[in-house]
Amino acid sequence: xxxxxxxxxxxxxxxxxxxxxxxxxxxxxxxxxxxxxxxxxxxxxxxxxxxxxxxxxxxxxxxxxxxxxxxxxxxxxxxxxxxxxxxxxxxxxxxxxxxxxxxxxxxxxxxxxxxxxxxxxxxxxxxxxxxxxxxxxxxxxxxxxxxxxxxxxxxxxxxxxxxxxxxxxxxxxxxxxxx
Amino acid sequence: xxxxxxxxxxxxxxxxxxxxxxxxxxxxxxxxxxxxxxxxxxxxxxxxxxxxxxxxxxxxxxxxxxxxxxxxxxxxxxxxxxxxxxxxxxxxxxxxxxxxxxxxxxxxxxxxxxxxxxxxxxxxxxxxxxxxxxxxxxxxxxxxxxxxxxxxxxxxxxxxxxxxxxxxxxxxxxxxxxxxxxxxxxxxxxxxxxxxxxxxxxxxxxxxxxxxxxxxxxxxxxxxxxxxxxxxxxxxxxxxxxxxxxxxxxxxxxxxxxxxxxxxxxxxxxxxxxxxxxxxxxxxxxxxxxxxxxxxxxxxxxxxxxxxxxxxxxxxxxxxxxxxxxxxxxxxxxxxxxxxxxxxxxxxxxxxxxxxxxxxxxxxxxxxxxxxxxxxxxxxxxxxxxxxxxxxxxxxxxxxxxxxxxxxxxxxxxxxxxxxxxxxx
Amino acid sequence: xxxxxxxxxxxxxxxxxxxxxxxxxxxxxxxxxxxxxxxxxxxxxxxxxxxxxxxxxxxxxxxxxxxxxxxxxxxxxxxxxxxxxxxxxxxxxxxxxxxxxxxxxxxxxxxxxxxxxxxxxxxxxxxxxxxxxxxxxxxxxxxxxxxxxxxxxxxxxxxxxxxxxxxxxxxxxxxxxxxxxx
Numbered sequence: 213x214x215x216x217x218x219x220x221x222x223x224x225x226x227x228x229x230x231x232x233x234x235x236x237x238x239x240x241x242x243x244x245x246x247x248x249x250x251x252x253x254x255x256x257x258x259x260x261x262x263x264x265x266x267x268x269x270x271x272x273x274x275x276x277x278x279x280x281x282x283x284x285x286x287x288x289x290x291x292x293x294x295x296x297x298x299x300x301x302x303x304x305x306x307x308x309x310x311x312x313x314x315x316x317x318x319x320x321x322x323x324x325x326x327x328x329x330x331x332x333x334x335x336x337x338x339x340x341x342x343x344x345x346x347x348x349x350x351x352x353x354x355x356x357x358x359x360x361x362x363x364x365x366x367x368x369x370x371x372x373x374x375x376x377x378x379x380x381x382x383x384x385x386x387x388x389x390x391x
Numbered sequence: 392x393x394x395x396x397x398x399x400x401x402x403x404x405x406x407x408x409x410x411x412x413x414x415x416x417x418x419x420x421x422x423x424x425x426x427x428x429x430x431x432x433x434x435x436x437x438x439x440x441x442x443x444x445x446x447x448x449x450x451x452x453x454x455x456x457x458x459x460x461x462x463x464x465x466x467x468x469x470x471x472x473x474x475x476x477x478x479x480x481x482x483x484x485x486x487x488x489x490x491x492x493x494x495x496x497x498x499x500x501x502x503x504x505x506x507x508x509x510x511x512x513x514x515x516x517x518x519x520x521x522x523x524x525x526x527x528x529x530x531x532x533x534x535x536x537x538x539x540x541x542x543x544x545x546x547x548x549x550x551x552x553x554x555x556x557x558x559x560x561x562x563x564x565x566x567x568x569x570x571x572x573x574x575x576x577x578x579x580x581x582x583x584x585x586x587x588x589x590x591x592x593x594x595x596x597x598x599x600x601x602x603x604x605x606x607x608x609x610x611x612x613x614x615x616x617x618x619x620x621x622x623x624x625x626x627x628x629x630x631x632x633x634x635x636x637x638x639x640x641x642x643x644x645x646x647x648x649x650x651x652x653x654x655x656x657x658x659x660x661x662x663x664x665x666x667x668x669x670x671x672x673x674x675x676x677x678x679x680x681x682x683x684x685x686x687x688x689x690x691x692x693x694x695x696x697x698x699x700x701x702x703x704x705x706x707x708x709x710x711x712x713x714x715x716x717x718x719x720x721x722x723x724x725x726x727x728x729x730x731x732x733x734x735x736x737x738x739x740x741x742x743x744x745x746x747x748x749x750x751x752x753x754x755x756x757x758x759x760x761x762x763x764x765x766x767x768x769x770x771x772x773x774x775x776x777x778x779x780x781x782x783x784x785x786x787x788x789x790x791x792x793x794x795x796x797x798x799x800x801x802x803x804x805x806x807x808x809x810x811x812x813x814x815x816x
Numbered sequence: 817x818x819x820x821x822x823x824x825x826x827x828x829x830x831x832x833x834x835x836x837x838x839x840x841x842x843x844x845x846x847x848x849x850x851x852x853x854x855x856x857x858x859x860x861x862x863x864x865x866x867x868x869x870x871x872x873x874x875x876x877x878x879x880x881x882x883x884x885x886x887x888x889x890x891x892x893x894x895x896x897x898x899x900x901x902x903x904x905x906x907x908x909x910x911x912x913x914x915x916x917x918x919x920x921x922x923x924x925x926x927x928x929x930x931x932x933x934x935x936x937x938x939x940x941x942x943x944x945x946x947x948x949x950x951x952x953x954x955x956x957x958x959x960x961x962x963x964x965x966x967x968x969x970x971x972x973x974x975x976x977x978x979x980x981x982x983x984x985x986x987x988x989x990x991x992x993x994x995x996x997x998x
Contacts, residue, residue, distance in 0.1 A: 237503060249937035256935070294565050298598035301568070317906060331568040343910040350935040352893040352907055376599040376636050427995065459984060459992050466995055 248350060248369035255283070255360045256348040260338030263315050263323055270338040274312060278362040280387055282311045284334075285346060285356045287318040288326035293355045296373035297330050303379065304333035309387055313337045316346050316354050359386050397500070401493050408492070412485050423469045430462050533557035551577035552586040559590055566594035585611055585621060593628075601636035605629055609641060679706065686718075693722040697729065704736050712736040713750070730758045731767060738771050746778035747771050766792055770806070782813050789813070868901055872912055879919050886915050886928050891942050899942055 250256065260270050275281055284300060286293040303309040313334030315323035320339045327337070340346050349358065352371060359368040359382075368382060434455065441451035534557040540550035551573045558570035566574075571594050577587040588611045596604035608629045615622055633640045679702045686695050700715035716733035719725065725733065737751035747755065752775050759768035769792040776784035789810050796803055868887070874880040884901060890911060892903035900908040900915075911932065918928045932940045944950050984992065 234499075247937060247939065249934065291563065294563055295597070297565060298594065302598040302600070329562065329567055329569070330565065343906065344914075347907075347910050347914050347935065350937075352936075376596075376601055379599045431996065456983065459988075462992060462995055463984075463988055466991070 248371070250350055250358070250366045251369055253366060255358070255364050255366050256345075256350070258283075258312075258338075258345065260314055260340050260345050263313070263320050263334075263337035263339040267337075270312065270314075270336050272364070274336055275360050276362070276364040277310075279310060280362055281360045282309055282383070283314065283349075283358040283360055284311060285314045285316045285340070285349070285351055285354050286323075287316050287354045288322045289318065290354045292373040294330070296355055296357075296375075297333075299374055299376065299379055300333040301331050303383065303387075304335070307384060307387060309383075310335050314345065315339045316351065317341065317343050359383065361386075397496075401496050404496075405489050405492050408488050409485050412481075412488070423465060426465050427462065430458055430465075433458050530557050530560035533560065546576070546580060548577040548580035548584055548587070551580070552584050552590075555590050556586055559593070566590055566597055570594075583614060585615065585619070589621070589625065589628075596632045596636075601632050601638060605633050605636075605638065605641070608632075675702075676706070679703065690718065691722065693719050696722065700736070701732065704732060709736045709739045713740070713754075716754075727758070727761045727765075730754065730761060731765065734758050734767055734771075738767065747775050764791070764795055766795065769795075770802075773809075777809075777813055786810060786813050868912060869909075872909070872916065874916050874920065879916070882925060883912070883916050883919055886919075886925060887912055889929075889942050890915070890932055891940050893936055893940060897942075 255272075255275050258270055258272050258275060262269055275283075282300075282303065286297075300311055300313075304311055311334050313327075313336070315337070318339070319341070323337075323339065327334070338345070343351075349356075350369075355373050357370040357374050358366050361367050367386060370378060374383070437446070437451050437454050437458065440446040441448065446454070533553060537550050537554035537557055540547055541554065544550070555566075555570040555574035555577065558573065559566050562570070570590065574587040574591050574594075577584050578591060581587070588607060592604040592607040592611070594604075595601070595607065608625055612622065612625055612629070615625070630640050679699065682695065682699050682702070686692060686699060689695070696715050696719035700712045700719060703709070703712035703715055713733060713736040716725070716729070716736060719729075720733070734751070734754045737754055738747060741747060741751075752772065755768045755772050755775070758765050759772055762768070769788045773785040773788035773792070776782075776788065789806055793803070793806055793810065796806070868884070874883060887901035888899045890900045892898045892900045892905055892908040892911070894905050894907050895903050898908075900911045914931070915928055918931055923931070929941065938944050938950075944953060946954050
């Protein structure tokens with residue numbers, strides 16, 4: 213009888229694995245999620261040329277104004293950026309958020325045309341043509357969005373487009389709480 | 392077709408598992424036969440080595456004995472194992488597997504798959520979408536068209552809505568500020584423009600105000616004719632946006648709406664439309680009679696009685712409709728609108744000048760209690776009171792009704808005449 | 817393929833330096849600058865399936881060799897499981913460039929790794945460090961091996977010895993005959 217139980221061992225292992233797979237499949241877990249090490253630490257260096265003509269370059273000083281700031285990396289060639297764009301427009305116009313937009317690996321002419329068509333919610337806009345600043349910020353692609361508090365500490369890092377839920381549950385409370 | 396394939400795959404899987412399970416006993420005897428063949432070879436080998444002197448007599452005898460013991464053991468194992476195998480596990484495993492695997496597969500599919508997605512064979516796909524495959528609807532063409540129309544009439548709401556839609560298409564589905572401006576202007580001119588309302592709702596959903604979007608879309612849904620071609624898309628959008636925002640999905644947006652009448656499928660509607668009026672009437676009557684028959688067998692179905700009553704009333708069979716309402720009423724309280732329909736079914740049976748029957752009066756009184764300013768109740772209860780000699784009761788109701796009626800109501804003349812008659816006598 | 821038999825034409829990656837000479841062509845005498853033979857070795861062994869583009873390469877072969885070593889142990893953050901040297905993704909290219917910049921600026925290998933970990937976390941390391949969160953990863957395999965081996969050993973010890981050979985009884989002999997006859 214003891215030996216028979218031993219034969220059940222592979223079956224139990226199989227059941228365990230099936231359970232794990234089912235959980236992975238159904239729990240909406242994202243195995244590609246890579247997290248972020250920036251949260252809770254001072255924001256990385258911000259040093260990019262201005263996207264719009266005639267504006268001064270963007271520097272770290274913009275992140276330490278005492279007011280919470282949203283930093284959004286985007287590109288005109290990126291479709292998810294298009295999807296999240298109306299949310300930034302709403303945050304800028306309706307909620308008075310200070311949003312810094314950085315066009316990542318995007319020619320300024322193209323990024324500007326894109327913003328002209330969709331509306332420009334960015335109080336400050338930079339152009340990171342080479343992706344150097346993106347690397348410093350631990351960027352893996354666009355869009356990515358960072359919430360930086362008034363002292364310049366990163367409080368939240370979204371990889372991928374933000375959603376209405378993120379706005380209501382995270383960004384708006386953050387803007388209110390950090391003010 | 393897909394369901395058939397899935398069923399086939401599941402059957403194959405279950406079969407692949409069951410066949411070996413059911414064949415174990417058969418296999419065991421086969422196995423003994425092949426084992427015996429090997430042992431026979433071994434015995435022959437031992438005999439050979441003994442004969443040519445490579446192995447001593449004693450060693451050969453020991454080896455022989457061992458092989459013989461193994462043969463006996465193998466035979467014993469086969470004999471004892473066979474009854475053991477038909478134990479609980481073996482008896483219940485095959486039916487359990489046959490049941491559990493399809494159930495599990497179905498459960499996972501319903502959870503993770505998209506059972507609602509209609510099949511879309513490649514050949515049939517483009518036909519419905521653009522009527523002329525040589526001239527696909529592109530954002531550019533729509534833009535040019537809308538701009539041309541706006542050049543002629545800058546405030547044409549249809550053209551403004553089309554411009555908005557074209558701008559959205561051009562921006563890969565994002566409602567841009569320019570589109571919002573055009574759509575808002577369109578809606579200001581024609582508040583019931585469905586295209587403008589839909590895309591402005593989409594804008595609200597995209598800019599993080601799903602609640603406003605769903606509210607706007609639900610208003611649009613309510614205002615749309617029941618056969619509007621955009622309704623199914625609109626309902627799907629309401630469900631999608633509500634779900635994405637974590638809001639409760641409105642019941643009308645779920646495919647099987649549990650409220651009121653079951654909506655006929657598109658096929659049914661098309662089939663009805665292809666009939667000539669007489670045939671159609673007959674077909675409808677057949678359906679109504681079928682419902683009637685079903686309700687006779689299952690009289691506790693309140694929703695069914697209400698449906699039957701409604702159908703009878705529409706068909707003009709007011710006496711039968713009133714009976715059906717009474718059946719539904721016995722099963723649960725009716726709301727004011729249904730009470731009105733019921734009362735209407737009663738009073739429509741009246742001949743000109745006839746006073747309402749006692750049954751009608753009961754319904755009308757209930758209606759009046761629920762809605763003191765209901766015109767139908769006021770008029771006919773007044774008539775009933777007048778016939779019963781209760782002139783003050785009649786006058787009170789008719790005067791109330793007269794005050795409620797618009798100045799150009801056609802019934803006004805008749806009512807004034809009656810009031811005069813009641814006052815004069 | 818036996819690359820050492822042939823004398824490779826001057827590759828575009830040597831930057832046109834006149835003094836570059838492959839020791840392989842001279843019959844294997846490794847007398848040139850230490851970096852040269854390393855470079856050739858690297859170029860010959862690591863050529864297939866690399867995403868590193870010629871324009872990215874460092875002029876100093878020793879530094880380039882270190883950059884390759886580092887690049888092979890850094891994970892491309894948008895690919896499921898590729899090193900930045902293997903990946904053609906934009907981010908991977910930026911990371912390769914950053915590795916070379918740091919090396920040119922005089923960073924040690926550890927400093928380059930620290931630079932990347934500060935930006936992307938331990939995830940960026942294809943070989944994760946041994947710490948509280950990763951011990952299962954490191955020890956899981958050996959532990960399973962030891963446990964399974966132990967179980968097998970115990971099972972082998974407990975296996976019953978073959979019964980001593982007793983002559984068959986008459987009844988057994990009869991059954992055996994019956995079996996063998998079939």
